[in-house]
Amino acid sequence: MDELEQRLSNCFQTVFTGIDAAAIGAATPSTVAGWDSVASIKLLNVIEEEFQIEIDLDQISELDSFPRIVEYLRNPPAAV
Amino acid sequence: VTLTEAIRRNEAISKDLSPFSVVLACGFTPMHMETFLQARLAEAMPGRQPLIRTGLYEDIPGTLDACQENPPQAVAIPLEWSDIDPRLGFRSSGAWTQQSLEDIVTAARHQLSRLSAAILALPKGIRVAISLPTLPLPPLFALPEGQSGAPEFLLHQSLTEFALAAGARPQTVFVGKQRLDSISPASSRHDLKSDCLLGLPYTTAHADLLSSQLAALLHPRPPRKGIITDLDNTFWKGIAGEIGPDQVSWDLQSKSQLHALYQKTLAALASRGVLVAIASKNEASVVEEALRRPDLLLSSNSIFPVEANWGPKSASIERILQTWNISADSVIFVDDSPLELAEAAASHPGLECLLFPTKDYSLGLKLLERLNDLCGKETVTEEDALRLESLRSNASFASLTRQGEEANPDAFLAGLDAHISLDFGAAEDPRVLELINKTNQFNLNGARYSEAEWRERILTGAVQVAAISYQDKFGPLGRIAVLAGTLNGDTLEVFSWVLSCRAFSRRIEHHVLSTLFQTFGVAEMQFDFLATAKNGPLRDFFASLIGSTPEGRIVLRQQQFHEASILLPHTVRVDRLNAAGKS
Numbered sequence: 001m002d003e004l005e006q007r008l009s010n011c012f013q014t015v016f017t018g019i020d021a022a023a024i025g026a027a028t029p030s031t032v033a034g035w036d037s038v039a040s041i042k043l044l045n046v047i048e049e050e051f052q053i054e055i056d057l058d059q060i061s062e063l064d065s066f067p068r069i070v071e072y073l074r075n076p077p078a079a080v
Numbered sequence: 081v082t083l084t085e086a087i088r089r090n091e092a093i094s095k096d097l098s099p100f101s102v103v104l105a106c107g108f109t110p111m112h113m114e115t116f117l118q119a120r121l122a123e124a125m126p127g128r129q130p131l132i133r134t135g136l137y138e139d140i141p142g143t144l145d146a147c148q149e150n151p152p153q154a155v156a157i158p159l160e161w162s163d164i165d166p167r168l169g170f171r172s173s174g175a176w177t178q179q180s181l182e183d184i185v186t187a188a189r190h191q192l193s194r195l196s197a198a199i200l201a202l203p204k205g206i207r208v209a210i211s212l213p214t215l216p217l218p219p220l221f222a223l224p225e226g227q228s229g230a231p232e233f234l235l236h237q238s239l240t241e242f243a244l245a246a247g248a249r250p251q252t253v254f255v256g257k258q259r260l261d262s263i264s265p266a267s268s269r270h271d272l273k274s275d276c277l278l279g280l281p282y283t284t285a286h287a288d289l290l291s292s293q294l295a296a297l298l299h300p301r302p303p304r305k306g307i308i309t310d311l312d313n314t315f316w317k318g319i320a321g322e323i324g325p326d327q328v329s330w331d332l333q334s335k336s337q338l339h340a341l342y343q344k345t346l347a348a349l350a351s352r353g354v355l356v357a358i359a360s361k362n363e364a365s366v367v368e369e370a371l372r373r374p375d376l377l378l379s380s381n382s383i384f385p386v387e388a389n390w391g392p393k394s395a396s397i398e399r400i401l402q403t404w405n406i407s408a409d410s411v412i413f414v415d416d417s418p419l420e421l422a423e424a425a426a427s428h429p430g431l432e433c434l435l436f437p438t439k440d441y442s443l444g445l446k447l448l449e450r451l452n453d454l455c456g457k458e459t460v461t462e463e464d465a466l467r468l469e470s471l472r473s474n475a476s477f478a479s480l481t482r483q484g485e486e487a488n489p490d491a492f493l494a495g496l497d498a499h500i501s502l503d504f505g506a507a508e509d510p511r512v513l514e515l516i517n518k519t520n521q522f523n524l525n526g527a528r529y530s531e532a533e534w535r536e537r538i539l540t541g542a543v544q545v546a547a548i549s550y551q552d553k554f555g556p557l558g559r560i561a562v563l564a565g566t567l568n569g570d571t572l573e574v575f576s577w578v579l580s581c582r583a584f585s586r587r588i589e590h591h592v593l594s595t596l597f598q599t600f601g602v603a604e605m606q607f608d609f610l611a612t613a614k615n616g617p618l619r620d621f622f623a624s625l626i627g628s629t630p631e632g633r634i635v636l637r638q639q640q641f642h643e644a645s646i647l648l649p650h651t652v653r654v655d656r657l658n659a660a661g662k663s
Contacts, residue, residue, distance in 0.1 A: 011084075014084055014087050014088060015087065017091060038109075038111055041111065041278055041280065042083070042087075042111065042112075042115075045083050045112070045284060046083055046084045046087070049082045049083060049084050049284075050084065057273055057274060057277045057278065058277075
């Protein structure tokens with residue numbers, strides 16, 4: 001994991017207590033217990049705090065896996 | 081606190097701690113409020129495990145009604161306009177037309193009545209903290225720019241009537257609007273997109289700050305008991321010894337209004353039972369003359385004692401603390417000199433030392449607010465009114481005691497014409513719990529209780545609660561002691577016993593035990609003693625009875641007590657014995 005992925009991994013560990021660290025890289029709502037819509041919001045708020053960014057709420061439904069969030073963080077959409 | 085920090089703090093709360101159950105009654109998605117409220121409560125009450133229960137979505141009265149079945153220890157209600165009528169929020173498609181405004185106002189009044197009724201019906205002892213709407217009303221009034229009108233006034237009127245009605249319930253308190261406005265500006269509270277898309281109306285910063293205020297209300301810090309103030313350039317403007325007692329000032333004309341505001345704040349706090357004393361480097365005669373001025377905004381009668389001398393301030397403070405018989409961590413010291421504050425702080429750990437900012441009015445206002453924060457009291461008891469006079473009496477008492485004890489202590493005590501009363505029907509008097517929760521030195525074990533916990537404790541089994549009052553020829557001290565225990569066969573098992581430090585040295589504690597042995601006819605008393613950092617006086621009392629320093633549970637047999645007993649010259653009355661603490 002590079003630094004960005006490690007920081008994101010820490011966010012997952014904050015929101016999903018007891019998550020298997022080795023499984024975070026492939027995490028999706030179907031592989032993580034408790035990853036429901038409420039947890040999605042909490043996760044994205046924690047990511048916002050960690051990376052000092054603002055995530056557009058319209059995109060929440062698309063940020064549904066660790067790889068997709070990594071992709072979003074590496075290539076954030078241009079501000080409107 | 082960020083959301084990340086709050087989540088981590090909550091994870092770190094030990095599951096072994098005693099739980100403190102709180103219902104979070106909010107009409108919107110409670111997610112962030114739940115997280116922040118738990119974290120802020122854990123911060124406010126270390127040693128407890130706050131457990132947050134959330135209620136029904138968009139139904140605060142329903143959530144409160146459910147508390148009847150499963151009562152929590154506390155309830156937090158972050159009320160918003162959308163809870164009062166959905167059309168006053170941003171998620172409803174209900175009309176904002178001129179025709180519907182009247183209906184919105186009427187519906188809001190009915191909903192607030194329903195809400196206040198639900199709050200008033202909550203089981204006794206549950207503490208309730210409410211924040212009135214913190215988010216803006218939507219643009220529903222269609223008025224010219226910047227204008228308010230009757231419908232909005234009527235909504236606020238209904239809200240005020242609700243607050244007055246609900247606030248009549250004991251233990252129901254409201255978040256202060258001014259304070260919240262200063263820490264969480266109105267423009268930074270609402271996240272409209274999050275509100276509409278997710279049902280989360282608060283920004284995380286506002287959720288945290290509002291939670292911090294609610295938590296502080298649900299578990300308030302014990303107020304500081306006294307303020308020691310400097311005089312020159314603090315209590316008044318000018319140096320009395322240089323310009324003369326008649327030239328120091330506290331008024332607009334002399335550009336010294338900040339000192340007037342300070343005196344008024346002290347007077348307001350003194351009127352609610354806060355002690356005020358003076359520690360001044362001055363000639364005593366100069367101070368006496370200045371304190372005789374009739375235009376003082378804090379009457380000199382409300383100040384006791386006055387230490388005016390050229391010694392170190394720390395020594396004056398030490399004598400004041402001895403006269404008050406309270407510890408430094410219950411007291412605030414205000415002075416305009418950073419040097420004096422540092423000297424006092426170094427000698428008295430725990431003393432809150434606050435600078436009086438002579439030039440900066442903005443900082444001056446913050447000082448006055450801080451004094452209110454630290455010393456303000458929700459309710460004023462009969463004992464608050466008696467406290468100052470009883471301290472004056474105590475000073476006379478101590479002086480006479482020293483003389484009397486040297487001559488003949490038994491004769492001296494017998495000459496006090498003292499009367500003690502044990503009232504067994506006052507277990508739910510707020511003063512009883514206040515005494516238990518704020519007494520340190522003569523305290524059996526330091527255990528503190530919320531009102532709900534106390535009620536649960538005294539309603540269990542054969543519990544007896546004695547509320548003890550005292551008066552002598554120097555005047556009444558009011559209710560100064562509480563003893564609570566469970567009758568178990570021929571044993572009284574005492575789980576709480578406190579005696580106000582104002583009432584030491586009068587053998588009241590001996591009288592209480594003697595009366596209880598006699599009243600209940602028990603062969604022994606057992607005490608849940610636990611040594612604390614401050615309960616040395618109670619430990620020493622037991623040591624004098626059992627012949628050794630107690631280390632844990634104490635068993636005191638009747639015969640043992642009488643063998644160690646001393647002359648008990650006061651008259652004792654027992655009231656409402658059959659009430660036995662039950663309501």
